[in-house]
Amino acid sequence: MDVCRDSYGVFANLSVFNIWTCSLCYVYLFPNGPLRFNYNVSNPGLIKVENIISGNIHIETTSDVCESLGGYDCERWRDCCQAADTCCTRQRSISPDSRLGHCPRTWDGWSCFDDTSPGKCVRLSCPSYVQYGSLKGHVEKECTENGSWALHPETGKEWTDYSKCVNIKGFKGVVYASVGASVFSLVFLLPATLILMAYRQLRSQQRIRLHVCLFMSFILTGLLSLLWELLVYNDRVENPWKQTFMFRKEVSCKVIYILLRYATSANFFWMFCEGFYLFRLLVHAFQVPRSIKQYFVIGWVGPALPIAIYSTFRSIYANDICWVKNAGGFEWIVYTPNLLSILVNLLFLLGILRILLSQLHQHPNEPSNYRQGFKRALKATFVLIPLFGLQLFLVIYRPSNDSAFGNMYEIVSKVIIDSQGGIIALVFCYMNKEVLSCLKTSIHKLNTRRGKRVPSLITNYTVVSQRNNDNEAKCDVTNGDRSPNVSIALKSMRTNWNGAS
Template sequence: MAQEPEDPLKAIINYGSYLCNMTVSQTHPDDGKVYCPSKFDGFGCWNYTVAGKQAIIPCPEHLPGFNPNQFAYWNCTENGSWQNTSLNLADYSKCLHEDVTDDTHKYGLYGMFAGFSLSIILLTIAQLIFFSFKQLRCDRITLHKNLFASYILTGLTKIIYLASVTTEPTILFENPIWCRVLQIFQEYAVACNFAWMLCEGFYLHTVLVWPFHTGKKLIYLCCGIGWGIPFLLALFYTIFRFQSENNIMCWMEQSDLHWIIDGPICLSLLLNIYFLFAIVFVLLTKLRGMSDNSQTRKVFRATMILVPLLGLQYILAGFSPKDPTFQDVYHITTVIVSSLQGTFVAIMYCFFDREAISVIKRWYNQQKESLSGNNSKRVSTYITMYTDPLTASNSTKTVDADMPAGHACKMNSDPASPEETVEMLTPE
């Protein structure tokens, strides 16, 4: 029977133990002094050390994520025993601390704090707008609400993790249970974010290709995909990770088990690439016979705006440069893109959204007239240009300002023509 491959983490520890046995003194010094014993603590190799002294060794180079140019420390007490810590380990904080003290990484950390904070603020305002106006209650906006909620959840978990773990490297070695739970919440939030980006692409594709299959059932399906599937992925990942030997350092180090979450995320990006090309193909095909070149330009513009909505910019994250000169640029760009994506989506799909702007303007005018003392019966209207899907002729429709819920985006729950879809995707 074939022998099972050795766990990578166990192999690294065994190799470290081997190196330790090769380098430490084999016998206790016989000079009458008190010494702390030689020891391998799972990370580094500590030789016999005189009592009352501090032992210093280079950070282990055989461990991923450690900087061998830094040093680890362990105090030998007066009674000849190593100083007790929560996990009976030396102080390896400096081994990981370079990522925080190095200017590039430090500014990257500050950038992530600022970017995610700004995104959370703008996304929260956008959510208040969506929930405050009943005219904005429709399937498309419902998807945006859930997508924005996943961005907020991701931003909050990222900020909490950065503030409580990344800036305190010693926590990684203590490996408390709350740290691992926080890591799981972060993985779940990221998975939800990608799942809802997939739902956005799936919905737009369905509106164009199978317009009569839209409705509440489609929204329920998206809710299952957006919140349910990531929960199952995070649950399976947690169970297997707890049972594995790679159960250290707050699960910050990558494991083969991480493909339980990364695999579906990669699949969602591939599906969104397909949805994007399918949407563009259908729009260009149906608009090909029209002489209005502005529609083609709008299709191109809508395509560019769909890229962040569908999360396709994350594909570039897999192409990290090897040249150290460009690694800092890559790191800073990644920080900006990941932390400010929620900001961009909130601006494009709420603050610049035609329907949201129209509803807010009508509400503002109503409040203005109310404050001016004009209590007379008023009927405000707005005119929406649309194209009849059957006749392809331009028409207008006039709607009361106090229209029922969902009327402002009514066209998005009906079978949409290519022109309506382009207008829906193109912000103000």
């Protein structure tokens, strides 16, 4: 048998078959790619290629095709072409089945099938070049009783079931984990931001203003993450390709993607600002910064620079659908400053612990001071880890999607990353004694104005409130007059760490 067959029923010799199947590999793998292959089933040797971006139709080698793809996608396409070539060689080397009524050997566009008896279902391993596919799954192709391959109910063409190559439940599990973690963060972040901004005593402090900016960056990330997961990611899993949001609204999809990348980078930059501010207070305990304008520039303008550079290169060299695919080396334009932020914060934490532990050596013969210093260092470790983003080191290594932990990693990483804002809000707002004191004062005044008895929960703190009558005026939302000047860094840190006590 000197010719090879594909699922269209096309029979061609090896040279024509290679060109024909490679064009179909491109069409199947990259349905929205920049190249358009105009082919005719009746004449598979006549294929016209057009680049819809530049109008270039001079495609002569595989390198010309790869120029329209990234390195990873080029390898996927080459692997598909090689698999088709191997299939054709196999078809030509095996003697034809002398039995009548069997399903003919064929290349279905991604996989190779031999002659098959009627009523039999053939199972093969999933090919490596299927996007989001898993090598642990399998494809199925059914040979009907009349000796013909099963047809797709909508297209009426020979059909192979590749649904088991993609773990739909696993992808949905990732969506649910991300949505749940994002909602958790937003539920705590939104009220926390309003609380910190409502009280003059709180919002006048530099560290609180940094907290508010960090909270706002996490709120922006949470909202955009919800929009991305529900409108883009989940939509792609549930609907056919041409009915998805990313296909119909490509420009809007790219805008959401870039905004999400900016918000995520802003998280890292603001975590760096928090670490730098706290470390500076410890090193220069009696030199409180007069202004923190430079922190606002770093936190909000800083991430815009790498995102702008990334977007420019991406639009020129990797302008695929919605930019959801990995852009290879261009991704390090965004990854590098983010990674440096948490690495520097790790050094800040080590420096803070060194300063705190050094206090233990000042009173080696006083057990109470030793225990207090050790407790303070331990508290700093647990409290500052989420604030500095150091828990992200737990998911910094991404295992292969085909490994046993591939899907579990995706779920765990979504929970760790998307719930960080909520955890920070819990520690630095709802568990902060200074914030709780302001809230209790407001509740006390509200009940006093209504002529009602203060609830027992507030009564328990009456003694504390009476000892600090000035605090009642400072925590008034409308009548606060001035805020304390933090002159000693350890006092400021102790106020922050009260949330962990």
